[in-house]
Amino acid sequence: MASTSQVSSVEEEKISAIEQTQERPRYTDREKLLTMLGVLMVMLLASLDQTIVDTAMPRIITDLRGINYYTWVTTAYLLTSTVMVPIYGKLSDIFGRKPIFLIGVVLFLAGSAACGASQNMAQLVAFRAFQGIGAAALMPIAIAVIGDLFTARERGRWQGLTGGIFGLSSVLGPTAGGWITDNSTWRWVFYVNLPIGAIALLVLIFLMPTLHSKDSRRPSIDYLGAALLIAGTVPFLLAFTWAGSTYPWLSWQIMSLFAGALVVLTTFVFYEHNLERHDGQPIIDPSLFTNRIFTTSVLISMITSMGMFGCIVFLPLYSQGVLGISATNSGLRLIPLMGGIIVSSIVSGILVSRFGKYKLIAIAGMVIAIGGSLLLQQLTADSTPNQLIVAMLVLGLGLGCSFSLYTIIVQNALPTKLGQATSGLTFFRQIGGTIAVAAMGSVMNSTYSPAFQNAIPAAVKKVLPGKTLDLFNDPNVLLSDEVQKQFQKQLAAYGPQGKALYGQLMEAVKVGLTGGIHNVFVLSSLLMVLAFIISLFLKEIPLIGNKRKAAEHEAPEDAASTSVSAISIH
Structure with a gap:
């Protein structure tokens, strides 16, 4: 009996899925093209924002004077833009793609404006986190919209184009960020999102089809599931972000973050399973992974x-x-x-x-x-x-x-x-x-240091004390002209031999870095x-x-x- 019931349920679900696919609304070519124009503009904004800011960061640090917040500008954006992705995805399935997409665009543009107006690094970090909340909706929902508008075979051409936009933005972002920073104020790295985003927003508001949700159930937001997902994912990402740089991998700080994340995420999985079993609407349906x-x-x-x-x-x-x-x-x-x-x-x-x-x-x-x-x-x-x-x-x-x-x-x-x-x-x-x-x-x-030490000629080790050699233990010396000049000045104390020693050490750094990479x-x-x-x-x-x-x-x-x-x- 159980087997018969299971087969019957499977067939009913299959028929339901087929009917929903067959009932896909027929959008006109004009609706599709204009919607895709707005979608692609939004995707360009989202992918550019991930690369354009990095180039401007040295100038931002100089202007706002908060180098201790340097990594948090990226970390804050990464945390919010990652953890909110599945939440937006579920909300778009419940309430329809268009309203959730528009909310994400508005939040992203508001965050961009706030970032550009930041007066100190603490404000910039907070506004980048806020911007990330909006950015989390842009890319996944844009791609889901393509799924709503086109059949699977038709999506191939458009999805390929979206991949091309991502690749293009990876080249344009750093270049545009450098050009803006050199020829204007760094604030335009954020403000540049506003005119493009405003045009995309207008196109989406007036020309994008509604794309109603097909879920006939009464909408229900899984607040507890969302809270557990955020509470578990944030420490998990922070642990990987800080491990090996801010704290050692086996430090109590990193281990505590991993342990806390494991407990909360395990609770999240069991809760979502239970919610789905009782015909709820979890943030991430565990049954997805049975496919x-x-x-x-x-x-x-x-x-x-x-x-x-x-x-x-x-x-x-x-x-x-x-x-x-x-x-x-x-x-x-x-x-x-x-x-x-x-x-x-x-x-x-x-x-x-x-x-x-x-x-x-x-x-x-x-x-x-x-x-x-x-x-x-x-x-x-x-x-x-x-x-x-x-x-x-x-x-x-x-x-x-x-x-x-x-x-x-x-x-x-x-x-x-x-x-x-x-x-x-x-x-x-x-x-x-x-x-x-x-x-x-x-x-x-972990690889660089021993590779660097092995590449140092024995004659150099005899001449230079260990403290001087330790100064070259950071391969970033290769990227800073200022640091290199300081080292050259210190080695000048060894007379004519100092220049040769410097050259041999820099070559050892290159060998060590190559070994690590x-x-x-x-x-x-x-x-x-x-x-x-x-x-x-x-x-x-x-x-x-x-x-x-x-x-x-x-x-x-x-x-x-x-x-x-x-x-x-x-």
């Missing part, structure tokens, strides 16, 4: 994000510190990488739309990305800029497939939960990036190999091409993923 396609996509995206950030974060350090490339046009250094991402993101989207299949493209992307990471491992202290360019280009071509492809995959697998599926993928991708930056930084720092690239490669192995188990179901085909192609597991979980738990 194999969603779980596999989340794992691949999270691990790939870790590998990607492991490469990207340390590429500028290698190009500036080891190769001596100028930091003046910092964004231009990443053009090969981002160019590869843009091209492959667009091409993969077109291929998915053309053939309606994604698994082979996903696997091919991972193979190319692994090839790029292996090329990065070949870089040494004597490598040329051209070798770096080739490695970045190949890596970008591989990573570009992941930017948009897995969004299409999870939206196709969970057509009735586009908001949750999209925001869930974004949430875990950002978590992966945060973990990677901390972990890779620790790998680099090499190990980061090795770890990144291992992560991408793991993601490749998982991608082999990715289930492929035909992408929905139109409303009639949706009913024919919907897989029982995918259409009924939510009810299966509820039945199994009982």
Whole structure:
């Protein structure tokens, strides 16, 4: 009897999912194009804001005089923009995409204006946190809107374009930030969001379809679930942000944060399970993870994000510190990488739309990305800029497939939960990036010191005392002309020999830094190999091409993923 009841429930859920897909409103081409114009403008703002501020930070610190708050400007934004992602996703599924999207845009623009008007660093940190609350809605809901407007096969072209916008903003952001800072006030790094955002807001208000929620249940906000998610995620992110830099990994501060996060997040999971079992509306439906396609996509995206950030974060350090490339046009250094991402993101989207299949493209992307990471491992202290360019280009071509492809995959697998599926993928991708930056930084720092010491010639160790050698234990000496001049002045006390000693020490620093970054690239490669192995188990179901085909192609597991979980738990 239980088995018959389960099958019956599965079939009912399947029929319901098919009916909702068939009842997708028919939007006119004009509605789609104008809505996408606003959506793409918002996505450009969201992705630019992540990169444009970093270039202006030295000038901001000088003006507002609060270097002790330096890292908090980024950390505050990271915390709020990450933790709010799944909350917005669920709210958009309950109340509809448009109102939640507009709220996010308004909060983001208000935060931008407040950041630009900040009079001290404490204010800037607070307003960046507020800005992050709005920013959390922009990217995932924008991508979910694409899911509302287009069928799965049609989404390929648009999702590819969104990946291209992300890659483009990664180049434009640092360059625009540097230009604004040099030719105007740093405040315009934030104010520049206002005119573009205002135009996008007007387009969305007057021209975007309502995109009503399909959930027939009475809307109910999971306040306790949201509070538990925030209370658990914030200390978790802070632990990874501070570990290895502000505090040692095994310090009581970091261990306490991890322990507290584990307790709260465990409570959150049990509470959400119980709420869903009683037909509630949890922030993150635990049953999402009973869908194999969603779980596999989340794992691949999270691990790939870790590998990607492991490469990207340390590429500028290698190009500036080891190769001596100028930091003046910092964004231009990443053009090969981002160019590869843009091209492959667009091409993969077109291929998915053309053939309606994604698994082979996903696997091919991972193979190319692994090839790029292996090329990065070949870089040494004597490598040329051209070798770096080739490695970045190949890596970008591989990573570009992941930017948009897995969004299409999870939206196709969970057509009735586009908001949750999209925001869930974004949430875990950002978590992966945060973990990677901390972990890779620790790998680099722990490797650098012994590699540097081994690279120092024995003759130099005999001449210079240990205290002088310790001054070079920070590889950032390669990035600061002022610090280098101070060291040259100190070594001038050794007479003509001092110049030679300085040159040998700086070369040892380059060798040590290269060794540390090499190990980061090795770890990144291992992560991408793991993601490749998982991608082999990715289930492929035909992408929905139109409303009639949706009913024919919907897989029982995918259409009924939510009810299966509820039945199994009982």
